[in-house]
Amino acid sequence: MQKIILFLLVLFSQTIFSAAKITETEKLVATCKVWGFLKYYHPKVASGQLDWDKQLLEKLPKIEKAETKEDFSLILENWIDELGPIKEVTPIAASKEVEYFDKNFDLSWFNNSQVFSKKLSQKLKFIEQNRFQGDQFYVYGLDRVGNVGMRNENRAHPDFTNKYSKLRMVFMFWNLAEYFFPYKYLMDQKWDTTLVEIIPLAIQADNQADFYTVMRKFASKLDDSHTEVYVYPNATAPSPKPSNYFPASAKIIDEKLVVTEILADSLAQADDIKVGDVITKVNGKTIKEAIAEKRGLLSASNEAKFLDKIAPSLLVTKADTVKVEFLKNGKYITKTMIWHDYHDSHRNEFKKGARKKKEKFKLLDDNIGYVDMGILTGKNVPDMIELLKDTKAIVFDLRNYPKGTIDDIANFISPKENKFAIYTVPDLNHPGRYKWGDGTSCGTENKDHYKGKVVVLVNEETQSHAEWSAMAFRSTGNATIIGSQTSGADGNISVFDFEGFRTLFSGIGVYYPDKGETQRIGIVPDIEIKPTIKGIQEGRDEVLDRALFFIEAGDLKTGATTNPKVNLKEIPSLKN
Structure with a gap:
């Protein structure tokens, strides 16, 4: 009798569990993941043989009606079956020469038994094992650099009154970052959690302004300084009031x-x-x-x-x-x-004399050179070298966006070739996985290299190519970096581009040769100094002042000095 009762209790609990309700957000989160996975993995979808957006919009009303995990899973199972059989090609051999970076890669959601049936989980795993190999229809790898670009997408404004139309855009963005944002593992909040939060907000937003505000919130969760959001009005909307x-x-x-x-x-x-x-x-x-x-x-x-x-x-x-x-x-x-x-260009009468003309390079007092990396171009480098080659120090100001001059400068200041950065790039044959790519070197064998001190100035405006340039300076072994935390965003950008909404994110991972991270951390200065209100009011550039102190005082970390006129006690304390 006890065995019968136990059997009935187990059977009853299984029945209750199998009929457990599934919430709308749970269904939509799971659908987003499955739709995006199939977009990049299923041979028929990833090759562009289907109108994948249309299929999503057709399936969402059916998914909305599903009340249990079983009903929901069955819809997805049938959807996958409708796509046709997949040729079994396992195992797909990985190149022995490839070293993978897998901190971003996670398909464990296949096995979420709270929303997926065992049969559906098995189908998803089979598709991964027999995934599409070839040119992706919806993304392409940009030549040489490795980050992806979007293609073959319908980029029109969504219908802001239609939740399915809005969800399509949400699903597109989430999956593009899920598979092709190299720093996903460094976000403050898990990307899965962000999707759970954004879906209800997107559904509630019923006009352009509110919906694109939700998309701004969405993009902000990337925690990436490269990410900027640009919103454009409908062509039929009245022209916005000028700013x-x-x-x-x-x-x-x-x-x-x-x-x-x-x-x-x-x-x-x-x-x-x-x-x-x-x-x-x-x-x-x-x-x-x-x-x-x-x-x-x-x-x-x-x-x-x-x-x-x-x-x-x-x-x-x-x-x-x-x-x-x-x-x-x-x-x-x-x-x-x-x-x-x-x-506005026609408002120049307001700006006469407002900005001082900047010099690309110049001699400061005490035989110290200064270079503004934000305006120095390649054709200026030979003249810069000629003027500053006999100085006792050169200050390279990287509190800006440089113009690709670091190679020529490194050849001037470095005695040898130095590797300074390595990269992770997306594997389009296994989306979500990243491969360690080749590194970049600067400098050359040069016995006549510059013998003076090299100082590099940085701050939060030092971003991307500027940070990459700072890494190159540091690799020469002859540069001291002075300033404050840099932007912490390096790597060529990828773009999510719609008719009314455009945003960016870092597209490849950039690391030191020892695989040390730069994203979010930035380039850590050897000597930290930040501007103060008092310094600005006095018209001083406190970061440059600290660099000049360093040049005159010698090694401030040990207290040694090459200039007896410098009183170390008068120099502000250093953190490093």
């Missing part, structure tokens, strides 16, 4: 906005705006409150770059007037300002 701008640029320091450069001098003079002015509120909102509002809408690899991205967004408006609170001489002063669209 108006504060007449200067500014930097966030200590939760305040500090004016760093005048961009429109006549406008700045009219409102008595000067470099070093401290802004504490814009339209009644503190800078701290504005920072909090922007979290979740902007993507950045680290806090330094996040603040750098926020600052310009606080200095633009569609409004006719703006109330700005300043802190001057210990007193808070509120001004009602009219900002202007001086960024």
Whole structure:
């Protein structure tokens, strides 16, 4: 009798379990994963033989009606069967010469018994083992560099009143990053969790503005400084009101906005705006409150770059007037300002004399050279070398985006060839997996290389090619890096491009030759120094000042000095 009761209890519990309800979000998350997996893995889908978007839009209403795991799984099983048989080709031999990087690769979701039947899990595994081998229909590997580009996609605005149309775009973006974003493993939040959060928000957003705000939140979760979002209106929509701008640029320091450069001098003079002015509120909102509002809408690899991205967004408006609170001489002063669209080309009358002309390279006092890497071009390098070759030190300023001059400079400063970076690139024959690619070297055998000190300046504006250049400088063994945390985003960009929405992300992984990471960390300076409000108000470049201290004082880490005139006690303390 006890055995019969036990048998009935087991049978009853199995029946209850098998009939367990499945939520809408669970179904849609699982559908997103299956649809994306088949898009890149199923031979018939990945080769472009089917209208895969159309199939998704046809299946979603049926999936919506499924109430249990069994019903849901059966729909997906039948969908896979409808695609036709798959030729068994296992095992697909991996090249013995390939070294894989698998921190991103995870198809364990196949075995999620909460939403998938055992039969469906087996079908998915079989498809992976007999996956498509050939030119992917929806993505292609960019020549030489390895990151992917989108192709053969319907890039029109979704129908913002149709949840299936919106979900198609959500599914597309999630899967593109799932399989082809090399730093997925470094996100603060698991990409699966982000999908769970975004799907309900996307369904609720029933107009362009709200939906693309959801997509901004989505993209922000990449935690990648390369990720910028561009939103464009429908062609039928009225032209948007032009933006108006504060007449200067500014930097966030200590939760305040500090004016760093005048961009429109006549406008700045009219409102008595000067470099070093401290802004504490814009339209009644503190800078701290504005920072909090922007979290979740902007993507950045680290806090330094996040603040750098926020600052310009606080200095633009569609409004006719703006109330700005300043802190001057210990007193808070509120001004009602009219900002202007001086960024327009026909507004040059506002900008006469505002920006000082920059020099590509020059001699500073005490026989020290200075090079602005943001404006130095390849054709300028020979003249730069000729002028600065006999200096005791050269400061290379990388607080900008350089113009591809690092190879020629490395040949000048390095005594030998040095490997400075290696890469991970996506394996399009096994999407989601990455391969270690070739490395890059700089410098050449050169007995007559530059013998003076080399100093490189960096900050949060040092991003991508600039960070890559800093890695090259460091590999020469003759460079000291001074400044603050860099952007932490390197690797050629991939693009998710729609008619009304465009965003970017790092497309290949960039590492030191020992496989040390740079993403999110950035280039760690040998000597850390950040600008201060006081320094900006005094008109000083504190990062350059620290570099000049270093050059004159010798080895600040040990206390040794090559210049007896330098008093080490007067030099600000160093973290390193």
